[in-house]
Amino acid sequence: MDLALDAAQRAFRDEVRAFLDQSLSPELRRGAALTSGVFADPDIARQWQAILETQGWLVYHWPVAAGGPGWTPIQRWIFEKECAEAGAPILPGMGLKLVGPVLYSFGNDAQKAHYLPRLRSGEHIWAQGFSEPGSGSDLASLRTRAVREGDHYIVSGHKIWTTQAQFANRLFALVRTDPDVKPQQGISFLLIDMAAPGVTVKPILSASGDHELNEVFLDEVRVPVSDRIGEEGQGWSIAKFLLENERGGSCFAPQLLADLKRLRSAYGPLRGELADRGTRLQLEAEALEMTELRTLIEIEAGAAPGFRSLITKLIASEIRQGIEALSVDVFGLAGLQLPEQRPFYGADVPSPVGSAEAQAAAARYLNARAWSIFGGTSEIQLTIIAKAALGL
Template sequence: MDMLNDPALEVFRDEVRAFLDAALPDDLRRAAARATSVFIDPAVSLPWQRILNARGWAAPDWPAEFGGPGWDEMQRYLFAAECARAGAPNLAPMGLKMVAPVIMHYGSAEQRAHYLPRILSGADYWCQGFSEPGAGSDLASLQLRATPDGSDYVLNGSKIWTTHAHFANRMFALVRTSNDGKPQAGISFLLLDMATPGISVEPIRTLAGDHELNQVFFDDVRVPQANRLGAENAGWSVAKHLLTFERGGKYAPALIGRLERLRGQAGIDPVLRARLDREAIGLTALQALELKAMRGLGGSAALYASVLKVLGTETAQRIDVLACEIAGYSAWADADGQAPADVAVAVPRYLNDRAASIYAGSNEIQRDLIARHMLG
């Protein structure tokens, strides 16, 4: 943890805090506090993204050559921690953190020039077309067919659990372009315009009552082959590169902030406080592991991503349980006559986060990867 105590980083932290104090609007802060999911409505996230983009900070992980700030690992980590401390809205990850890195890595010069500025500005809002009704954790069994026809592919099939597809104007999708050989060998990676004729979106309501997920249907949808990322039938490699960014992440900063808010609430009995303290110790360990992973110490990025995904999502679920119990003890309101945000959204957040150990590759699959490739 000494990595966080560099004097140069203290100067950077002060700069970020001053910016957040001055630039983060109170209405966006309040809306973020009452969000029940990490995927915040674009009516809240996009205004904040535009503010950050004007400062050059919308994409902390991007290299300067593509429009990012060119920060090192510790600066990025501190920025995430300060945003969590300030209560800033999460930005939608599908564009900035998921498809953008693979466009940088696999995209042509023309694809980078077209898509990356639009992702930064928020002009393009993306959704992820991976899972299907018969292909979830076993993603290689996907069947959304893309049949070549002239310079296009013609798509037929569906995707499911598609977060924010009802908001998105773009989708990155895995499609079946061949049935020869291993299932992984016949998959391609496409970039789609959601306004293309033949695409329809149907809502899926969650247990929390949210409309966050959707099923997307494709009926003779024509997509230019020029929208493919990487070679035909090589989409599995592109997807594995993307999943490293989806699974890995900075779980600890947001969870530490949330835990501190819960610990500060009155009326919690000693047993609950002891359980909160236990989670605080675990979060210190998780933060140390995240810092270690950023420095590339002791393992591959993909395997660290699996470890952090398991630890981060399951810690969040345990904190959800504690928040619900604390909500049961809390019979007081804030200055506006409402329950504190973490209490008011405790149950919806608990319900929403039940999926966290399933999406981005179930935690059971991640444990299998860790056992086979890290533990031998």
């Protein structure tokens, strides 16, 4: 297996680098560097989304038939790696990487014509309505009910851990349309207007003080049947497709390696036990990158993703938590400051102790604890690996 880039791939990398150098303003880079949550806040995310859409690279992971640029898996990796190293904002993936592929894969022509352009333009901002109290990792037990009345469903239920729902105007949700069949067979996939009567969003403040998560209450919300994706009862199959994109739609290692590099740049050379931890994390992230590259090369050659793809999110979660723990320790007492104001690049944030990077360290550490929960808890991932890869 040859991991070296060929001439065409190097030329593509240089094109991406030139674009990023020209398009990423200092404000966008600073906003990305001081983002404490998983995704960029709307003020910088929308700027970056518009720039990428103008360039034709916003939906770089979509096929040509759906409006994507037709990049190979290796080209997508090159783009993600260069974006990470350049410090580009991380765009919310609920629309672009989750419901977008669902729409072009399972939606009808009218749904694709209506929703996909609005997703790309930023007119529609999406949130994911899957988890419920008591139904997180076990999605088949969800209780949100959708009863059909003529050309509408009447939807009532309670969704939780809904990322950036306070900014969203659309919600894609799993709902139970048939309570009398096997749990997985009675679930459907609906698109819900967040402005519809009966939709209420309540914030969940994280231990870090960030408002990234929410509860969404649905009280007899009327949803047109035309906003159901696929057939009634097909929601479980569609959800599995979506979760495969969430857990394996991108490479994790480029961002992890770039963040380690930025930590060293912000603080300086690490010494002693901190240097040992940094080196260990560096090697683990580089090993993860090789694993991801091997998987991409297999996919590019036409093979299905192997069992290695199952472990990437699990390992990435551990490395992410290790990096943020190292960051807090590197900055010492300055890494423990936790002002209430957000974002950290905003004008209202108090002057940092030490540096802006130190000021964001504690929030990033606390938020990173969720990495081993969202997108499939580590325990669930280990169970999947045991069954699918080891046959246990």
